[in-house]
Amino acid sequence: MARGQVAVVGAGPNGLAAAVIMARAGLEVSVFEAASTPGGGARTMELIEPGHRHDVCSAVHPMAVAAPFFREFGLADRVEMIRPEIAFAHVVRPDHVAFAYQDVDRTAERLGVDGTAYRALMEPLASHSAELLDLTMNQLLRVPRHPVAALRYGLGTLEQGSPWWDMRFKEYFAPALLSGVAAHTPGGIRRLVSAGAGLMLGSLAHAVGYPLPVGGSQAIIDAMVQDVAAHGGRIVTGHRVDSLADLTDADAILLDTAPQELLRLAGGRLPRSYTAALDGYSYGPGAAKVDFILSEPVPWAEPDLARAGTVHLGGTRYEVAASEREIARGRHAAKPFVLVSQPSVFDSTRAPAGRHILWAYCHVPQGSTLDMTGVITAQLEEAAPGFSDVVVASRGMSAMDYQAYNPNYVGGDFGTGAVNIRQLLARPVAGTKPWKTPLGGVYLCSAATPPGPGVHGMAGYHAARQALEDVFGLPMPSLKP
Known part of the structure; x- marks a missing residue:
């Protein structure tokens, strides 16, 4: 048959x-x-x-070890994953940086006065990340299988997506961490959808880390x-x-x-x-990216940034919100939020000896043709004085270059x-x-x-x-x- x-x-x-x-x-x-x-x-x-291997789009993969399909597929047993001790970091100012360790307690300790509040928000989500993924990785129009986890997640989303998003915090480090993960979803960070996505990404940083696949x-x-x-x-x-x-x-x-x-x-x-x-x-804002070849690791002003697989550049929560709001309104931000990944610091297969690669992108308006290399380089230079001196070569991709690369990315929106x-x-x-x-x-x-x-x-x-x-x-x- x-x-x-x-x-x-x-x-x-x-x-x-x-x-x-x-x-x-x-x-x-x-x-x-x-x-x-x-x-x-x-x-x-x-x-x-040749010899310098760059990720064209995605680079860091918590979902590759946490999502139900990949868990059942056993991807973590098939592909070697490197999990940096510092999952991600957020640069508020060159010498003012917030760090999200995979260990939520260590993260809280380094957040100082807001550590207890951050732990109270994130630890229950990280502890029940499998239940939250069951909620968010399926069709939303259904009764949640884990109502307590869904309620906790929903209340956190309502808080972080509303004007009361700072009510539990006294300083700006913890809000900056949360804003950075929320800004992975373009369109503005003080929205329920961005807040929910940010809480999920933040909780995964503590539950499974932010893995980099070898190669x-x-x-x-x-x-x-x-x-x-x-x-x-x-x-x-x-x-x-x-x-x-x-x-x-x-x-x-x-x-x-x-x-x-x-x-x-x-x-x-x-x-x-x-x-x-x-x-x-409808389609959302686009992405503009720059790939760099470096002669040495990024000379971060804050040395501990070298231990973070992912780095967010963008300032305070309110500065990130302002730049993302500009982009959602169809205008290029003068100082956009930038997502950075530095895989070759952890994975020697990505570049020849004595060389490094760096991956960085920011959001831009739908259909943008602007090469953001200069803008992104300036953001990196501010956080890492002397960065330009270690750049061997770079290649920019505009939003419309992304559409040419993959027709699914209409106007550069690689979220389809x-x-x-x-x-x-x-x-x-x-x-x-x-x-x-x-x-x-x-x-x-x-x-x-x-x-x-x-x-x-x-x-x-x-x-x-x-x-x-x-x-x-x-x-x-x-x-x-």
């Missing part, structure tokens, strides 16, 4: 998660990727000089590709799918694409109401859609099965579906589970190594 056939369009983390599940279920799986290599938002490349983010992709191949699937790179009509042999099609790409591929076959919903799907209340509940459409399209056997599995942005594989997980049930009447397979 012939096996059922599955086509996956897009070899990013979500597309590959779907492919892993379908292949392990015994189906014949083909993954089609337009680029020359798989990876999407988790690709690692020699962007500037770069590509190691995550390679592990998934190997698993697909081990179960009979194939990855076809350099192959752009132009229409769903090209995939008529497939019993199920899973699309790791933006909603606009679904519209293009469907070629007018979707119902008018669904088409209107996808047309109304604005993260706001409406698009948490309707991503891209409202309903209990948002991964399922009106076309029989066709599913959307990108970050434009729940649970949204991040290297977690969960959008692919949910779409694949739905397709297994609907099309093949099969149960979820084991994902264990």
Whole structure:
């Protein structure tokens, strides 16, 4: 008896998660990727000089060890992860820095007068991170399985996303830490969605740390590709799918694409109401990034920053809020919040001996074509006097360069859609099965579906589970190594 056939369009983390599940279920799986290599938002490349391996998008991966799909997949047993003792740090001023250690007690000790308040907020969330991920990594329109954890998380989100966000704090270090993780979600930090995302990211820093995969983010992709191949699937790179009509042999099609790409591929076959919903799907601010090659590690004014895998530059909570607000209004910030990762300090495979790489990006307005190299370099120079002297080479990517790199990143939004209340509940459409399209056997599995942005594989997980049930009447397979 012939096996059922599955086509996956897009070899990013979500597309590959779907492919892993379908292949392990015994189906014949083909993954089609337009680029020359798989990876999407988790690709690692020699962007500037040979031997220097840069993460094109994501670099730091708490979800790769914490998200339900990757936990069951056993990614931490397949890929070597380095977990810096200091998960992240936030530079308020060059000599005023807040540190988030994986150890929440040590973090609290270094926060001084606000340590007790920070611990009271974050320790219960970190202790119940698995329950919180069960809430946030699934479709939100359902009754929480862990109501106490959900209530605690909800109350913290209401506090940190409201004008009362500073009510428990007396100084600016603890609020800066929380603002830095909230600012990973563009669109403004004093919003419920940003506050909730920030609390989740902050709690993961203490629960699992902020791991760096040895060899770069590509190691995550390679592990998934190997698993697909081990179960009979194939990855076809350099192959752009132009229409769903090209995939008529497939019993199920899973699309790791933006909603606009679904519209293009469907070629007018979707119902008018669904088409209107996808047309109304919105995108958030873009990202502009700079990759650096350095002759030595960053000369931070605060030496302990060298022990942090991730560094946030942006000043006080209110300065971060002001810069993110400017960007949400469509204006470039003069001094934007900058996210920095320095993997080669911890992973010698990323650059030749005597060299280092650095990854830094900031948010910019939708569709920006501005190269932010000068602005980001100035931010780094302020926190690390003499930084410019150790720069060997750099390469900037504007928001529209990101769209050219991956069509899912519309206007440079590498979250594949604005993260706001409406698009948490309707991503891209409202309903209990948002991964399922009106076309029989066709599913959307990108970050434009729940649970949204991040290297977690969960959008692919949910779409694949739905397709297994609907099309093949099969149960979820084991994902264990």
